[in-house]
Amino acid sequence: MARQLEGSRAVAETVARCRPEVVCAYPISPQTHIIERLSTLVGAGQLAPCEFLNVESEFAAMSVCIGASAAGARSYTATSSQGLLFMIEAVYNASGLGLPIVMTVANRAIGAPINIWNDHSDAMAVRDAGWVQLFAETNQEAADLHVQAFRLAEQLSLPVMVNMDGFVLTHAFEEVDVPAQEAVDSFLPRYEPRQVLDPAAPVSIGAMVGPEAFSEVRYLAHVKQLQALDAIEEIASEFASAFGRRSGGLVSSYRSEDARTVVVALGSVLGTIKDTVDELRASGQRVGVVGIGAFRPFPAAAVRHALERAERVVVVEKALAPGAGGILAHDLSTALSGLPLDVHCVIAGLGGRAITKASLLELLGDADAGQLESLRFLDLDRSLVQGELARMAAVRRSGPTAENVLRDAGVVAARLS
Amino acid sequence: MGYRAVRFYQTGSFAVGNRLVGSEDRSVQSATRRNNSLSSGHRACQGCGEALGARYVLDAAMEATAGQMVAVNATGCLEVFSTPYPETSWRVPWLHSLFGNAPAVATGVAAAFKAKGRTDVRVVGQAGDGGTVDIGFGCLSGMFERNDDVLFVCYDNEAYMNTGVQRSSATPPAARTATTEAIGDALGNAFGQGKNLPLLAVAHEIPYVATATISELHDLEYKVHRAMTMRGARYLHVFVPCPLGWGSATHDTVRLARLAKETGLFPVFEAEHGEITGVAKIRRRLPVEDYLRLQGRYRHLFEPVARPDVVARIQQLADRNIRRFGLLDGDAENDGHGGACSSPDAARTGEPAP
Structure with a gap:
């Protein structure tokens, strides 16, 4: 019940x-x-x-x-x-x-x-x-x-x-x-x-x-x-x-059968992504979703089967391997090697930053226009980053980075997107 | 009745001759029915005190539990020399997980048997001093404070022997290890450091804490048996000389264990629920030099330049133990196990308890 x-x-x-x-x-x-x-x-x-x-x-x-x-x-x-x-x-x-x-x-x-x-x-x-x-x-x-x-x-x-x-x-x-x-x-x-x-x-x-x-x-x-x-x-x-209900499994597909662009993700963000896809589908865009239900073992064959007809795969992942980029995207690229499609990695939602439908719409618009990089950080505040980089270049003892960035941001624990 | 009923000592050795006592007073280890929990053929060094200690302890525990027992082992010499894959020396159900988690793993085993209604199956955790005093201490303290039904045994050889003799927080002052070399102004391990885990265990007020050495088998077996009559967290700290790490002759292992006790450097006592209930008296007090001279790890105290000042500081540590625990016959009435005296300090003349 x-x-x-x-x-x-x-x-x-x-x-x-x-x-x-x-x-x-x-x-x-x-x-x-x-x-x-x-x-x-x-x-x-x-x-x-x-x-x-x-x-x-x-x-x-x-x-x-x-x-x-x-x-x-x-x-x-x-x-x-x-x-x-x-x-x-x-x-x-x-x-x-x-x-x-x-x-x-x-x-x-x-x-x-x-x-x-x-x-x-x-x-x-x-x-x-x-x-x-x-x-x-x-x-x-x-x-x-x-x-x-x-x-x-x-x-x-x-x-x-x-x-x-x-x-x-x-x-x-x-x-x-x-x-x-x-x-x-x-x-x-x-x-x-x-x-x-x-x-x-x-x-x-x-x-x-x-x-x-x-x-x-x-x-x-x-x-x-x-x-x-x-x-x-x-x-x-x-x-x-x-x-009497479907749960689990290796991968789940949503409106991806004829999709040119397929978004791949893990976990709860799939809900927001599906809503976004529904909106794009309503305007005639061929977009779909593949959710990864099992990350280990990595379901390479199932993923390849689910994505082999796509032209473009956009991996939205809530983790970062500093110095390398995405983690899920890397496994996915290996699974898809040899297929004629582009894999884009989008680092999003780190530390609780909301992944909004507005941001996803913009992201997928860029993808559709061929303007999405191989690695993008969703909703990154470039001015905060540049501020700290400039400070570090200007003075040796520039202080702790996190505290500097927080000070520049001017808000504490209230900035979600 | 404790083992103290036995008072026959062989001339010159203090060892209790099983032939001289009645069958009921003979050690488990001398009995043909013993379990051989750690069977022969393992890869321990010649003269290994830990191998003796583990065999004595587990055979006594197997006897006390009628064979309904599981052993959990930390990483270390004992684990490595007993289980070179695919061989094993263990004739008990035995689990090794990690270096620092043996007390918690033992807790898990005990919880599983409790959940299954198998309260007859008892759990013994074991580790060296590194796995107990240092890296395993967090898990051990947690097991103590929860009063989990585990007997945890530390085989203390006073350094990390498995990795090549590095200092642990059980390494005594002035001892040379690979990370406390006697070079420059340093004379081995520093004074004023280290932790006394038996007393830390007492401070947790767990049902039972005891120290023992491999030189007094009856005492050791008695303490294992006593521990297994109780429920809850129990701790046994066994002093086990290491010829490799101490630079001692392999035939001196038992002798060194006896000297550690007879000099007062290693106080042998029992405590229940936070109160010391008994101490093993020194039978013939000996100077610490008798103990130190047998070990290469203290050689720098005698040559090329003799350092009687450092030896005197070590003697002071032994004297302090003797005062603190009342280790001499005249110190207190309580000479046995489970005696009437609740604290040796309280029985000392004229001095208040600390």
């Missing part, structure tokens, strides 16, 4: 219906509402048996999940931003050990400068950590993806990260149909681990591996990711049959 719910609450209630046995929590905005709700559900006995642990850091949170998962318990945690980076050593370790932990990442920028608002820098920082990375477009999809994530993780013995845009989704109230307990129970079988710490059958987990076998162990991690390409699609189809 659909209810008006905060995104975090919808996710928490869905996670609870997946019956995790160990939930570990360390607060960081904007994921806190998820673990707060889970804490309440465990405390009230509505999620049982489940051990809820308040730990001293994200590094400990992921480490507790590692121990719990290795002991055969369904394990869950949630984090964001700096928290994801603080736990990164354990993030790699969890996938290296093949432990099917599920983690929500409420996507948020990485500092310095410190910034609590949404972008995808955190998820991109762990893109090579060996986790499956799913991205939700809506709160309904965020909730649904968690059911699929546990199923996928346990099927492949691989950790899965469900990314949902911080604040934009986590704190937004909208109609969500939290998957029913009975339906989740029949969709998600009991966790049967491939490896488990069991006094009745002792095994060593986490042995040192030298050059004689390290490549093979790592290659097997790659194989698992490739297996996930099929599994993600299969699980999404099965989910659609069981729950």
Whole structure:
């Protein structure tokens, strides 16, 4: 039954219906509402048996999940931003050990400068950590993806990260149909681990591996990711049959069949982009959208299939690899190599800057006119940038950049677009 | 009844001869039924104190838990020498994750078994001093304050031996390591630094904290057993000499552990819920020089120029321990485990507790 719910609450209630046995929590905005709700559900006995642990850091949170998962318990945690980076050593370790932990990442920028608002820098920082990375477009999809994530993780013995845009989704109230307990129970079988710490059958987990076998162990991690390409699609189809709605999958296309220009993006910004495309379609422009539902494993074949008829691909991404440009755009270019189309990378929405329909309309107008560069920064305030560059050229001790730019901007935390 | 019922000492060695005691007082390690939790064939150096300590501790813990036990290991010598892929020396369920997270991983294992209703399965976490005192301290402190049902064991060999003998915050003053060389005006590791993790554990007021050495097997096994009778966070700090890092003879490992205790440099005590409940008395007080001279890491204190002033400062540290913990027979009545005296300081004559 659909209810008006905060995104975090919808996710928490869905996670609870997946019956995790160990939930570990360390607060960081904007994921806190998820673990707060889970804490309440465990405390009230509505999620049982489940051990809820308040730990001293994200590094400990992921480490507790590692121990719990290795002991055969369904394990869950949630984090964001700096928290994801603080736990990164354990993030790699969890996938290296093949432990099917599920983690929500409420996507948020990485500092310095410190910034609590949404972008995808955190998820991109762990893109090579060996986790499956799913991205939700809506709160309904965020909730649904968690059911699929546990199923996928346990099927492949691989950790899965469900990314949902911080604040934009986590704190937004909208109609969500939290998957029913009975339906989740029949969709998600009991966790049967491939490896488990069991006094009745002792095994060593986490042995040192030298050059004689390290490549093979790592290659097997790659194989698992490739297996996930099929599994993600299969699980999404099965989910659609069981729950009566489509969520997840590798890629989703919207009005892209005959499109000359296709916009590609991850996460909630797809909604704004679809509205923009509708408006452009109404004026006769052949524009479409392809959303990437799974960033890792990267669905190269599906992406290529979805985009091969386009003339131009505009990647709108909320992350930046300084000195290189886009991250999604780079993976996309590799997947599309040899096709007669142009790939443009647009860095947008960093640190919570709104990606507005007006800006997207201007962007796609430039693309249509052949005036879009291979790398563009959407709505960049050039005067602020030039001001700081001039200051740095003029004086050696020019001071801290962020503070200088803020002073020049003249507003604090009020400039959204 | 504690192990103190046994009072037969072999001449010249203080070692307790199992042949002289009744079967009920013999060590787990001397029994054919022992688990051999860390079995032979591993790659530890000759004379490794940590290998002895781990075998003693885990066999005693396996005995205490009737084999219902999981071990979690930090990165370090113990992890590396025991599991060169695809071999393993562990005859217990064993998990290694990272260097700095073993206490939290152990918490996770304990939480999983609790959620599954398997409260009979107990968890032992273990690490060297680096994995405990330095990089693992955040996770350890968190595990302590939450009072998670884990026995965490530190095998303290006073430096980062696995990476080639670098200083840790458990490295004692004046000890030479690869990052505290005795060069220029420096005489090895600085005085006035480092942290006393057993006392930090006591300050967390967890159910049980104990120190032990590999030279007194009955005491060590007693403390493991005592710890396993309790629930919640427990900490055992085991002193394990390292011939490689200390520049000592491999046949001196047990001797050095005994000397550390008998000089007062390593106080052996127990504490419950924040109060010290027992200390192991020094049987025959010895000067620290007897301990220092056996180790290459202190050679610069004796040659080419003798530094009795530095040796005297180390002696002062031992004397302070003896005063602070009441390690001499005359200091306090409490000579055993679980005795009536709540604090050795309180029993000292004329001085207020700190």
